[in-house]
Amino acid sequence: xxxxxxxxxxxxxxxxxxxxxxxxxxxxxxxxxxxxxxxxxxxxxxxxxxxxxxxxxxxxxxxxxxxxxxxxxxxxxxxxxxxxxxxxxxxxxxxxxxxxxxxxxxxxxxxxxxxxxxxxxxxxxxxxxxxxxxxxxxxxxxxxxxxxxxxxxxxxxxxxxxxxxxxxxxxxxxxxxxxxxxxxxxxxxxxxxxxxxxxxxxxxxxxxxxxxxxxxxxxxxxxxxxxxxxxxxxxxxxxxxxxxxxxxxxxxxxxxxxxxxxxxxxxxxxxxxxxxxxxxxxxxx
Numbered sequence: 001x002x003x004x005x006x007x008x009x010x011x012x013x014x015x016x017x018x019x020x021x022x023x024x025x026x027x028x029x030x031x032x033x034x035x036x037x038x039x040x041x042x043x044x045x046x047x048x049x050x051x052x053x054x055x056x057x058x059x060x061x062x063x064x065x066x067x068x069x070x071x072x073x074x075x076x077x078x079x080x081x082x083x084x085x086x087x088x089x090x091x092x093x094x095x096x097x098x099x100x101x102x103x104x105x106x107x108x109x110x111x112x113x114x115x116x117x118x119x120x121x122x123x124x125x126x127x128x129x130x131x132x133x134x135x136x137x138x139x140x141x142x143x144x145x146x147x148x149x150x151x152x153x154x155x156x157x158x159x160x161x162x163x164x165x166x167x168x169x170x171x172x173x174x175x176x177x178x179x180x181x182x183x184x185x186x187x188x189x190x191x192x193x194x195x196x197x198x199x200x201x202x203x204x205x206x207x208x209x210x211x212x213x214x215x216x217x218x219x220x221x222x223x224x225x226x227x228x229x230x231x232x233x234x235x236x237x238x239x240x241x242x243x244x245x246x247x248x249x250x251x252x253x254x255x256x257x258x259x260x261x262x263x264x265x266x267x268x269x270x271x272x273x274x275x276x277x278x279x280x281x282x283x284x285x
Contacts, residue, residue, distance in 0.1 A: 001281060003242055005082040007203055008276045010075070011259065016267030018070045024261035026063040027056060027201070028216070030082050031246045039081040046075040058255065060248040084279075086242045094226035097139045104225035105140065105194050114196035114223050116251065123252040124188045124199075127169055134193045140224050144232055145239075147189060151182050152237035164253055179218040179235040180253050186220045186234045187252070196223040200231065201256045203245040205277045216258050216275065221249060245277070 009028050032038050043051050043063045052064040067074065094101065104110055111118060132150045134143045158176040168188055171181045187197040197220055204217035219233040219240050231240025238244075248256040263269070 001086045003084045003086060004280045005080075005084055005203075005205070005245060006278050007078075007080040007082065007245070008274075009078040009080075010274045012073070012075045012272045013263075014073045014270045015071075015263070015265045016269065017265055018072055019067075019263055019265040020070055021066075021068060022074075022261060022263040022265075023066050024064065024259060025054070025056075026076070026078070026259055027060060027248050027256055028078055028258050029061045029063070029247060030080055030203070031060065031248065033246065035085045035087065035242075036245060037083045039083060041078070041080050043076070043078045045077075046073070047071060056248070056256075058248060058250055060256070082245055084242050084245060089230065089239045089241055092227060093141045093230055094224065095139055095141055097137065097142075098226065101140055101225050102136065110225055111194075117196040117198045117223065118191060118194070119251065120188075120191065121252045121254075123165075123167065123184045123254065124191065124197075125168065126188045126192065128172065130172065130189060132189060140195065141227065141230070143193075144190065144195070144222055144230075147186060148232045148234050148237050148239075151186060151234035155182060155185075157182075157235060164257070179233075182234040183218040183220050184252060186232065190220070190222055197221070198229075198249045199252045199256065200240070200246055200249045201253075201258065202247045203275060203277050204233075205243040205245070205279050216247070217244070218253070219244060 029041055030036060030038050045065055047067050049065045049067045054062050054064050056062055132147055156176045157178060159178055161174060162177045162181050166181060168185055171177050171185055183199055187199060190197040200219050200221050201216055219231055221229045221231050223229050231244060233240050250256040
């Protein structure tokens with residue numbers, strides 16, 4: 001069985017004073033991969049500025065626009081149609097303890113092949129001990145499931161208490177945050193144990209009461225020697241599956257923000273976002 005998804009992403013930027021030009025890059029296009037197929041994408045803006053297509057440093061598609069005229073307000077609208085495969089992730093992962101998998105994790109070949117996602121960044125570095133410990137009598141997958149559960153149990157989802165630059169010391173102190181914060185924490189702990197981990201941005205179908213940000217969601221992908229890359233959503237204590245629609249990945253949030261750019265203007269500005277994700281089961285043939 002597959003799911004048909006439709007996604008509408010809207011943003012509205014308002015400026016106190018007239019702008020004198022701008023450049024924006026949007027990293028919001030769902031990826032084509034083994035579990036999801038992008039059927040169509042459409043992006044427009046209220047100034048009718050031509051849209052450029054490009055790729056970022058990790059080879060994910062982006063939209064770019066460069067308005068030349070002055071303006072005080074601009075709106076963006078993106079529409080996507082996706083087919084997402086419904087699959088049992090537990091059938092593809094190794095759940096039994098394997099001493100060899102722990103040995104492979106430490107091998108030079110495995111480390112070299114995943115070097116970029118073993119490096120610490122400012123947002124994924126722990127400067128203090130945490131209560132969670134890996135159990136070497138359990139499989140790597142089970143340890144990561146336990147980490148997923150630990151973050152969900154120990155931390156509270158709360159908006160407006162952190163920002164994109166909040167470090168892990170503050171998250172550990174206040175025990176609150178949003179999906180971006182919990183993703184950075186999961187990555188930091190998994191990397192300490194030598195598991196390659198990357199930050200994933202995308203969309204979450206929240207119809208089942210899941211927690212997620214109003215703009216886009218974030219979760220983790222970890223590379224296991226016997227199973228490859230597996231997604232974990234510590235905000236909801238889920239394995240990333242049919243409710244998670246991937247856009248991009250990187251070392252942390254700074255590698256895959258949904259929107260970045262430069263605006264030539266003075267005074268205050270305001271940005272509003274909305275994301276609507278709807279799904280429908282495909283009919284069996």
